[in-house]
Amino acid sequence: MDDVTFIQDLEEIGIHGRSTLRDILTDSFRKNSNDDQQHDNNNNKLWPEILEFQSNNGIILPSLQPMFPLLHLLGVKSFEFHKSVVEELRENLINRFEEISQKMDPNKREANLKALLAKSFPLIKMPMIQPVVMALLKNIEVVEDKYLKLLVADESLYKKCDVSVKRHIWQEHQSMLVGELSPILSEYVKEKEAIFANIKESKHIFFLLTPKQRRQNEILQSLAQMVGKNVLLYDTILQFVRTVFIHTKNPHYCTLRVSLLMELHDANITDITSMDACHKFAWCLDACIRENTVDHKRIRELQGFLDNVKKGQEAVFSDLAMALYDPYAVNFLVQTAMRILNSLITNESCPREHQTLQFLLRLLNLGLHAHEILKTQAFREPKLNPEILTRFLPIIMGFMVDDQVRSVNSKLPPDDRESALTIIEHSGPPPDCFQTFIQQDPLAAIFAIYYTAQAARQHDRQAVVRVLGSLTTTSTYNNLSHSDPYQHILVSALVQLADEFVHDDLCTLVFDEILLPALDMNSTAVHLMKLIYHLNQWIPQERLESLMMKLQHYVQMPSTKDQRTRTTFVELVQYLEKIKEEKLRKNQPPQLPTTPVANQSNQIIAGNNTNVVDSPIGGSASVRIASTTTTTTTPQHHPMMTPSPHVYHTPSHSHHHHPLPPHSPYTTTATNVTIYRYNK
Template identity: 45%
Template sequence: MFAGLQDLGVANGEDLKETLTNCTEPLKAIEQFQTENGVLLPSLQSALPFLDLHGTPRLEFHQSVFDELRDKLLERVSAIASEGKAEERYKKLEDLLEKSFSLVKMPSLQPVVMCVMKHLPKVPEKKLKLVMADKELYRACAVEVKRQIWQDNQALFGDEVSPLLKQYILEKESALFSTELSVLHNFFSPSPKTRRQGEVVQKLTQMVGKNVKLYDMVLQFLRTLFLRTRNVHYCTLRAELLMSLHELDVGDICSVDPCHKFTWCLDACIRERFVDSKRARELQGFLDGVKKGQEQVLGDLSMILCDPFAINTLSLSTVRHLQELVGQETLPRDSPDLLLLLRLLALGQGAWDMIDSQVFKEPKMEVELITRFLPMLMSFVVDDHTFNVDQKLPAEEKAPVTYPNTLPESFTKFLQEHRMACEVGLYYVLHITKQRNKNALLRLLPGLVETFGDLAFGDIFLHLLMGNLALLADEFALEDFCRSLFDGFLLTASPRCLHPAGLGARLWHLGRAGAGVGSGLRPPAALLWPLPGRRTCSATCCGSSSTCITGWPRPGWKPCGRRWSPRARWVPCLPGLCRPPRPAPMRPGGEGLPQPRTFPPAERRGREGTLLSAR
């Protein structure tokens, strides 16, 4: 507790113990010790007896004096660090550190030593090693001192950063799998500035400070983790960290990061959720400005463009441009802005391959994508407009027109073989769903079962699709719509979905949305009761939440004997409760939706909050 006092010539408890051990008159020895080591003020000696009369212990008095002096000393150290020339103030601080460092392990004086170290731009290496070797001292020192330790100890810095990166990924996945989902509130709703106020980004920003070396270390960690996991959220963090430093006007880092201005411009586009012509030209200028010999910059640019928020903005802008081209009767190949959006998308989608192969050059644009796929997508837009106009015509002028219900084989092939086509196609599906275009959705759903890299069953697309499907709540009362959506698409995702629990949460949200939870709407029958001709259960142990037919749609699935109930629909079966299913009761004539079955209380039993029918 009193380590270091002897080095400064100040008596401590050990000295008092030795004095009392060797003296013959303890009271005189104590009085002499107090005189030599007390506060040397002549006027104080006559005032101390008054404290004794009031019952104030000398320890309490000396402790209050000590605390006051320590606070004054801390203020003086901070003042020295901010006044005068740099060389002079740093010399004073170094002298103070040399005199006081021996007291660093003394808890009452440790804050003073740490304050001196905090204001020194370069603490002597010997003292840094002593701090690093002692875990308690390391935890107690300020982040400014830790930066000086971290910049020469990458492993130690990695140990500090790793928990933050894990926390960041968990937060992103939690947001993706959240059941609090709607068209107006989804994963992409928070603005860039709001996202940068997150705990992880703020902590990383503080840890990096103005240290370029630490910033480079963080970027290297993010690149390594991105290569190892293919998790695109690391790309988001890379962009958020740079823009967080930009907001703090950390010129030491922003001026040396070649991606700064590009990221700044792209951040503005993400904030507006659209890439206009002016910013498109700026982004193009940054790409064209990459000089020969500096191609490695493309690796960082591609990682920033791989950020899901950037991909979302670019894809939405692409779909919007395609609609505008339909009205202008212009082909995709004649639109420079559209070609630039595709160029940026291609660069972002190729980020992992580029960083992995270390071949830094822009991927070639597929000619067929521009000359065949995009015109085909525009033809779908024309089909929608034609059908809508025909439906608005007077009855006597209306021709018998049916909405096209088939997809060109080439369109499905594009979705399966070309990532760019798949990305644009999926965002077009999201667009028509948000427009409540049921006919177009049912037409395109079969093409989503097999897509490039199963992108249609990716977390982000399913997250957005579930939110948009809430707008079609009334359609869930229709059997054909439910069959196409659930049997034809969503339930085929179970065996290959990256996060089966996430899919279950999304289906649960879809059930709430379709049932009008919180909106006062009556739940659509198709979500509350089995489909005609189906034997249904609510168990995920059969692999499905809407059917128990053996082997459907996967051979390994088994029937479950649980009777269906609205509350148990999304809850897994309990072990040992599976048995051959019973057919669902049908309406008279076997047509339409089955009648709801009710069971008397004696037939039901509760277990772990789940409604189960009696065996």
């Protein structure tokens, strides 16, 4: 906005403005209009009133006075000179405020800065002065309500305030804080989900980030800056995160809750960490995840936190549960428990005899019930089903033993009969109670998922097929197997079974029973695209076509509003087309050479065709790829000469042979144009 718009603000604080200058000039003109000589010299001489106005309102610096005549001769306008001087003084003044806030005694500092603010705040809408006022507000510890109300009333001023000033506003206007939080939290979740959309990466990269790397997230750091040292704002943000988690069930909000606490811990904000009841618990758990191990000392510490929750403080169970439902915490606890199960098999022991395993199950059980605890406000530790220890985990251990027996048997000398008996004995279907467990208990469901992933990483197709059918959409507790982090674990492991996807039983289980029925759940479509990206050369062609058709139909549905899914599908289509073209190029016959005695008319004529790879998504740009179709004429030879052994009669000159281009399931052919598209 133009500075002239705010000249009236100058007059409010006693600085002569436009109206004052107009009055002075009017009075001066009336005073001097009767003097003819004075009237004749008006064009050559400034009136004394103007000189007095310039003297009173100009920059009173002796060092600058000699500059005016020189600048006037150089054609520099007085306004431009004053503007440049004001900008320089403004920067020096702002730097001076910073020095005062750091070095001056707090009592004197507040008094001096508030006095300056009272004089300058009326000019806050003037662009040239606004940075000075904002710097004053930033360095004052307690901003008066009269200033905050004016900032809240003007949205443009509110947006330009420093976050330290906004903290004062948020304490009184929590709705404005929620308005700031909503897009920030949405962006945080989108960043987490974007990791799953990286279909080129075959590993479970989501869980490869260390706690330190996760806390370097810019959004997380901005949240910590919003909190500062304000306990009230921290509590408000946590309450908002809990509310969003209740409505969405998204475990990424649990990650955010713990990561924010540990970010403040790293910044040594003791005012907040000391009042958070789950700080020490989260700190200890974070150390275990960072070191990827849990020793007896840490177990005693964690157990002490759970056992010493006092009466009247049971609400802390909701925060402890959120910390344990963080996907990184769940991943660590389950993998640690799986290692213990393997050691129990080696030592021929039972799960109920291992105290550490029992405590890990207790932690997992609390975390996996986090949403239920918050939603029902039943602040108590959920009871662990003892049959998980006595019946379900022994079933998982039995599966592991069967896998080891089959692995050892495959390395022995071939004996068809004994091998067949071994496979039959150690590859039977799971017991009936196995399905019941994973339907009714989240602990059983999470162990079934991680066991399946472990079997896939060991390249054991029989073990995967044996259990995978139990992880369908309606078979696991709250569809836990289709939650993004755990589906990411499962799909990343299945990628390592690539060459086994030539078998129809595995394809049927993975695609027809697990992924396709849940296509509209979370990021299942993206996980399916990732599998196709890495397994397309092993998946049977007819099934690949069917999968692409269904994916195309899904991304074109009006209900599919996720642009990330659409973009990922376009990336997959382009990748498959690129592979197709490379195969066609490799399968082309070598170019036939011509003989030196051939006639000039015997030359190679190349015709350029245009291939149009249409994006399967409406409105997307087509990718045009030029290809070459080569037509050759048979070289002529002298009748007494024997043709060179490398010269062959091309079938294209036979009247009974008509060469056709390679057939593609996505191809419709017209004259000189081939259009590749995935048809419905």
